Amino acid sequence: MAPEINGMLQKKRHYIDIGANLTDPMFRGSYHGKQSHDDDFDQVLKRATEQGVRKMLVTGSNLIESRSAIQLARNHQKLLYATVGVHPCHSFDIENSPNAEKYLQDLEALAVAGKEEGAVRAFGEIGLDYARFHYAPADIQRKYFIKQLDIAERLHLPLFLHSRDCAEDFEAILIPRLPNLPKRGVVHSFTGTLEEMQSLVALGFSIGINGCSLKTEESLEVVKAIPLDKIMLETDAPWCEIRPSHASSKFLKKGDQDVELPPMVKKEKFVMGSMVRGRCEPCAISQVASVVAAVKEITLDELCEMAWKNCVKMFGFDDDL
Numbered sequence: 001m002a003p004e005i006n007g008m009l010q011k012k013r014h015y016i017d018i019g020a021n022l023t024d025p026m027f028r029g030s031y032h033g034k035q036s037h038d039d040d041f042d043q044v045l046k047r048a049t050e051q052g053v054r055k056m057l058v059t060g061s062n063l064i065e066s067r068s069a070i071q072l073a074r075n076h077q078k079l080l081y082a083t084v085g086v087h088p089c090h091s092f093d094i095e096n097s098p099n100a101e102k103y104l105q106d107l108e109a110l111a112v113a114g115k116e117e118g119a120v121r122a123f124g125e126i127g128l129d130y131a132r133f134h135y136a137p138a139d140i141q142r143k144y145f146i147k148q149l150d151i152a153e154r155l156h157l158p159l160f161l162h163s164r165d166c167a168e169d170f171e172a173i174l175i176p177r178l179p180n181l182p183k184r185g186v187v188h189s190f191t192g193t194l195e196e197m198q199s200l201v202a203l204g205f206s207i208g209i210n211g212c213s214l215k216t217e218e219s220l221e222v223v224k225a226i227p228l229d230k231i232m233l234e235t236d237a238p239w240c241e242i243r244p245s246h247a248s249s250k251f252l253k254k255g256d257q258d259v260e261l262p263p264m265v266k267k268e269k270f271v272m273g274s275m276v277r278g279r280c281e282p283c284a285i286s287q288v289a290s291v292v293a294a295v296k297e298i299t300l301d302e303l304c305e306m307a308w309k310n311c312v313k314m315f316g317f318d319d320d321l
């Protein structure tokens with residue numbers, strides 16, 4: 001039975017993690033190609049649902065991972081959903097494939113079929129990453145961002161976008177396309193400036209916030225200014241955890257039930273049921289939410305409700321808990 005506070009039933013908070021890289025081998029115990037511990041994928045999902053996570057959007061970042069994301073969604077219906085797309089840092093997966101056009105056709109076919117099935121709820125992650133040219137130079141990134149936007153215009157799915165240190169090019173490419181992208185989408189893992197955030201919001205995009213978006217005092221000011229009807233929460237697990245050195249960490253209160261996570265151990269000390277240091281999990285979304293609510297000076301309930309509604313509306317999730 002739910003605990004009673006002041007005679008009222010305490011509502012369990014509920015979250016949608018819009019950025020969970022659950023196809024990552026780390027969730028199977030494999031780190032940098034080496035098996036360090038047993039597969040604890042089911043434990044990761046269990047911890048997430050115990051923390052109130054009701055839905056997760058599993059990120060597809062190339063053709064193979066998008067297929068895996070859809071398979072996960074099939075295996076965990078109503079809990080996991082997928083995106084389909086090629087991340088800018090994976091641009092060479094297309095460029096170096098035997099037939100780039102065929103690769104893109106396969107990607108589109110996968111998205112179409114996944115959408116019909118109900119497993120695929122967004123097209124992405126696509127975009128530009130000018131902080132990581134060692135994966136792909138700007139011209140190759142732009143080439144496949146544009147080619148994937150051609151697909152997006154035919155799909156009628158919201159976009160799951162990645163934008164890092166590229167604001168001008170990003171908008172210059174997107175803006176002429178907007179009439180054909182009425183569902184807009186979310187710019188996830190947002191780390192840009194206040195002006196960049198305001199410009200994206202004015203264009204109709206939502207902003208996804210995770211631990212990486214909350215590192216500095218300046219970024220907290222940006223988060224404070226995001227309109228409530230445009231905010232979404234995510235973890236980007238296994239990446240982007242909140243660290244003690246981040247400006248956000250001062251908002252995490254010890255003893256707060258909604259925020260406290262099971263103890264973390266080094267992967268070498270893993271026992272089934274423990275969390276692993278350095279491997280962020282969807283259950284940590286409660287920490288992201290807690291920081292965002294504190295920064296925006298609203299209650300956690302208010303934030304959770306808004307973020308929930310925003311995601312339900314954009315991705316067409318059912319509203320039942």
Ligand SMILES: [Zn+2]
Pocket residue numbers: 125161162188189
């Ligand atoms: Zn990203």
